[in-house]
Amino acid sequence: MQFNPNQKLSAIAKMINAEFDGDPDFLIKGINEIHKVQHGDITFVDHPKYYDKALKSNASTIIINKKINRPNGKALIYSNDPFRDFVKLIKKFRPFQPASSIISPTATIGEGTTIQPNVFVGNHVKIGKNCLIHSNTSIYDHSIIGDNVIIHSGAVIGADGFYFKRRPDYQDKLESGGKVVIEDHVEIGACCTIDRGVTGDTIIGWGSKMDNHIHIGHDCEIGKRCLFAAQVGISGCVTVEDDVILWGQVGVQKDLTIGKGAVVLGQSGIAKSLKGGTAYFGSPVQEARKKMKEIAALKKLPEIFKKL
Amino acid sequence: MQFNPNQKLSAIAKMINAEFDGDPDFLIKGINEIHKVQHGDITFVDHPKYYDKALKSNASTIIINKKINRPNGKALIYSNDPFRDFVKLIKKFRPFQPASSIISPTATIGEGTTIQPNVFVGNHVKIGKNCLIHSNTSIYDHSIIGDNVIIHSGAVIGADGFYFKRRPDYQDKLESGGKVVIEDHVEIGACCTIDRGVTGDTIIGWGSKMDNHIHIGHDCEIGKRCLFAAQVGISGCVTVEDDVILWGQVGVQKDLTIGKGAVVLGQSGIAKSLKGGTAYFGSPVQEARKKMKEIAALKKLPEIFKKL
Amino acid sequence: MQFNPNQKLSAIAKMINAEFDGDPDFLIKGINEIHKVQHGDITFVDHPKYYDKALKSNASTIIINKKINRPNGKALIYSNDPFRDFVKLIKKFRPFQPASSIISPTATIGEGTTIQPNVFVGNHVKIGKNCLIHSNTSIYDHSIIGDNVIIHSGAVIGADGFYFKRRPDYQDKLESGGKVVIEDHVEIGACCTIDRGVTGDTIIGWGSKMDNHIHIGHDCEIGKRCLFAAQVGISGCVTVEDDVILWGQVGVQKDLTIGKGAVVLGQSGIAKSLKGGTAYFGSPVQEARKKMKEIAALKKLPEIFKKL
Numbered sequence: 001m002q003f004n005p006n007q008k009l010s011a012i013a014k015m016i017n018a019e020f021d022g023d024p025d026f027l028i029k030g031i032n033e034i035h036k037v038q039h040g041d042i043t044f045v046d047h048p049k050y051y052d053k054a055l056k057s058n059a060s061t062i063i064i065n066k067k068i069n070r071p072n073g074k075a076l077i078y079s080n081d082p083f084r085d086f087v088k089l090i091k092k093f094r095p096f097q098p099a100s101s102i103i104s105p106t107a108t109i110g111e112g113t114t115i116q117p118n119v120f121v122g123n124h125v126k127i128g129k130n131c132l133i134h135s136n137t138s139i140y141d142h143s144i145i146g147d148n149v150i151i152h153s154g155a156v157i158g159a160d161g162f163y164f165k166r167r168p169d170y171q172d173k174l175e176s177g178g179k180v181v182i183e184d185h186v187e188i189g190a191c192c193t194i195d196r197g198v199t200g201d202t203i204i205g206w207g208s209k210m211d212n213h214i215h216i217g218h219d220c221e222i223g224k225r226c227l228f229a230a231q232v233g234i235s236g237c238v239t240v241e242d243d244v245i246l247w248g249q250v251g252v253q254k255d256l257t258i259g260k261g262a263v264v265l266g267q268s269g270i271a272k273s274l275k276g277g278t279a280y281f282g283s284p285v286q287e288a289r290k291k292m293k294e295i296a297a298l299k300k301l302p303e304i305f306k307k308l
Numbered sequence: 309m310q311f312n313p314n315q316k317l318s319a320i321a322k323m324i325n326a327e328f329d330g331d332p333d334f335l336i337k338g339i340n341e342i343h344k345v346q347h348g349d350i351t352f353v354d355h356p357k358y359y360d361k362a363l364k365s366n367a368s369t370i371i372i373n374k375k376i377n378r379p380n381g382k383a384l385i386y387s388n389d390p391f392r393d394f395v396k397l398i399k400k401f402r403p404f405q406p407a408s409s410i411i412s413p414t415a416t417i418g419e420g421t422t423i424q425p426n427v428f429v430g431n432h433v434k435i436g437k438n439c440l441i442h443s444n445t446s447i448y449d450h451s452i453i454g455d456n457v458i459i460h461s462g463a464v465i466g467a468d469g470f471y472f473k474r475r476p477d478y479q480d481k482l483e484s485g486g487k488v489v490i491e492d493h494v495e496i497g498a499c500c501t502i503d504r505g506v507t508g509d510t511i512i513g514w515g516s517k518m519d520n521h522i523h524i525g526h527d528c529e530i531g532k533r534c535l536f537a538a539q540v541g542i543s544g545c546v547t548v549e550d551d552v553i554l555w556g557q558v559g560v561q562k563d564l565t566i567g568k569g570a571v572v573l574g575q576s577g578i579a580k581s582l583k584g585g586t587a588y589f590g591s592p593v594q595e596a597r598k599k600m601k602e603i604a605a606l607k608k609l610p611e612i613f614k615k616l
Numbered sequence: 617m618q619f620n621p622n623q624k625l626s627a628i629a630k631m632i633n634a635e636f637d638g639d640p641d642f643l644i645k646g647i648n649e650i651h652k653v654q655h656g657d658i659t660f661v662d663h664p665k666y667y668d669k670a671l672k673s674n675a676s677t678i679i680i681n682k683k684i685n686r687p688n689g690k691a692l693i694y695s696n697d698p699f700r701d702f703v704k705l706i707k708k709f710r711p712f713q714p715a716s717s718i719i720s721p722t723a724t725i726g727e728g729t730t731i732q733p734n735v736f737v738g739n740h741v742k743i744g745k746n747c748l749i750h751s752n753t754s755i756y757d758h759s760i761i762g763d764n765v766i767i768h769s770g771a772v773i774g775a776d777g778f779y780f781k782r783r784p785d786y787q788d789k790l791e792s793g794g795k796v797v798i799e800d801h802v803e804i805g806a807c808c809t810i811d812r813g814v815t816g817d818t819i820i821g822w823g824s825k826m827d828n829h830i831h832i833g834h835d836c837e838i839g840k841r842c843l844f845a846a847q848v849g850i851s852g853c854v855t856v857e858d859d860v861i862l863w864g865q866v867g868v869q870k871d872l873t874i875g876k877g878a879v880v881l882g883q884s885g886i887a888k889s890l891k892g893g894t895a896y897f898g899s900p901v902q903e904a905r906k907k908m909k910e911i912a913a914l915k916k917l918p919e920i921f922k923k924l
Contacts, residue, residue: 120443135736138461153754156498162519190772190809193498193520211778212809293610302909428751446769464806470827501828601918
């Protein structure tokens, strides 16, 4: 849980000038969008397609743009623009704090950790023991980095998620209030970007190793001992299980799961979830042995057409 | 117009030790290569294939490597190496100025704008109001950034265009003298690079949003409200009209136009101009619905070959 | 040769607590992994598949995990974990030295070279004359940069190679002890990463030009006058001969050679060595004229299937 508003329903509703349905003293413990929502959280829904999902989720309070029957044990806040009002809450409870120095006085840095020159360490960042943070790295506010982590130059940890809602005249931003968590023994290559969760955590699991120029979107959960080669790009809310290998320039669409031990060959484009323990190739991706057969067949095609 | 030489034809010709044909007092107002040339400008042409284009362009003065009949109302400068002499002029009127400080005293920064630590702001840069420039960003000389712009860490605004002329023994650089213009309400992701125009402007239009690791080549003009996902790469001199969506890792060749509202799926490779309002996919790109049929057909091919 | 241990066989064996077979006074001049090994060097081998290659290589001393007959003129060191012990030697002879300042006092910088703000220059770095190093660039220890080199902002020169050995429970890192060598008249684009050799040199040849976001893996040797467009990614130990052109987003697998003057079209994926003087396209790559025929044939396929 990123935020600890610990505010009463009536107080939260007042912040966004909205009516509510529920016990005014009902406690709102966290703020999370639908992918990350936990018991006690407030979330929002603004499209009839997702009403059911939101109402049946773990969320205890839902900001919604339709008057409906309140589900048992939950609270509702009525808003004509739940997205706008949810963003308002994120900004209230997790406002951007400009840096007061290159390494924030509120950051904690463990014993034996080396911070090279020109590294920016934001507010409330925690870096563990025996890490090596190379020059010109940027670590945004609230990031948590474990022990024995290496981060190479130019990497950016904790930039905002890329999450916009199309309005008639502009792209409206879902402010990111989440954070990045990097577990022990991870290595992050030069010029990698690990975006923070929009409301939850983006997690790089124990002992995973990333080559250069890798992009990990908001709210991804990367397992343990994964190996990602250079220029891999992963969209938001992707789950990569343990021991997955992605070769260079692989791209992954949002909201997918890649199963434990899967191996994906270079330049593949992943548009659906993949079972573990298998090798994949192609854009769009398939099992590698199937794709190889297609490639072989396609090679023969021009000659066959010529004969016909 | 990037440069304001406001020099007479005779003076410009003297700078490059060249003969000229025209009124010695003819005024040269700007310097632009052929893609960006405007009335009053000087440009160059060194290949017979492009003589006609140059002579019929808006250019008022043309550096050319052949004696020809001077078109009405224009001036000519004769050079045995127009490329070399054009570069000489760029260097003369837009010489590189080493930085005297991390934020140049000649930069102007609007009210309410936050500049995080380790940001480099070059000479004559203008940044508008209420912007947020994150740590370790580099903003080269002459860049112009509007109001309410967010630039994430590690982004590089205004590096030189990638534009070389093959000489027998080396790659000869067309020096970049142009600039980057970022309009209001744009967001630029971490580690993005927006190259400046070689003589004109690279423009990121109002309200466009870019994810991380995006490359925008020299002299591109990106429209309003575009959304580019991570690791998109766009070559030089590309026009992207308003409301275009490019998904992750899309690549675009130079000198193309992508029409208003086009949507291009991930990893597509765009080698020709695209009409607006349509979805595209593939490398090389096609209309998505056609490409999907090809993909379905190819899947059946190995089985069919086996039967034959 | 990166390291000059100039230590006797007996002393080296003692450092890793290992038995040896050979003249105790046998001189070990360098330390190199198998791809880069030279006469006088020590290397390691830990898999029976590569025993023969290692024993027949130029290496004068081999750390090996099996007792075998010592080849004439060579020395052997027996280890139950040659990888671990080889890493131990790299760490001993090339330990990481934390920076004492933004530009190391042990770095040498040539006349006429401009270093823009926020550039990190590591220990023992050499930069030649008339270079221009743009802001927020990171140059790791021991890098060697020639004359008239331009490096754009955010580039990272000399980060560790991506080279891991899979252990049952973790990914074990082959520490990088090599360096980067950038020859004269090279231009490196913004946010490029050039990894150092794990034990040898990563070389960017005379006059080669790189656009933005390019990744060059450890121990690559890039020839002269090459042109790489944006977002090209090259794995470790690749040889690119002179005058090669790689268009945008091309990916290259490890241990390959791309022949002189080859041209590879955008987004191609190179999984085998390529002969020079030819144009290529596709993922996996083929000669461009063959690939174009396949693409044309594939376009007809849905229509043909419909008729059948």
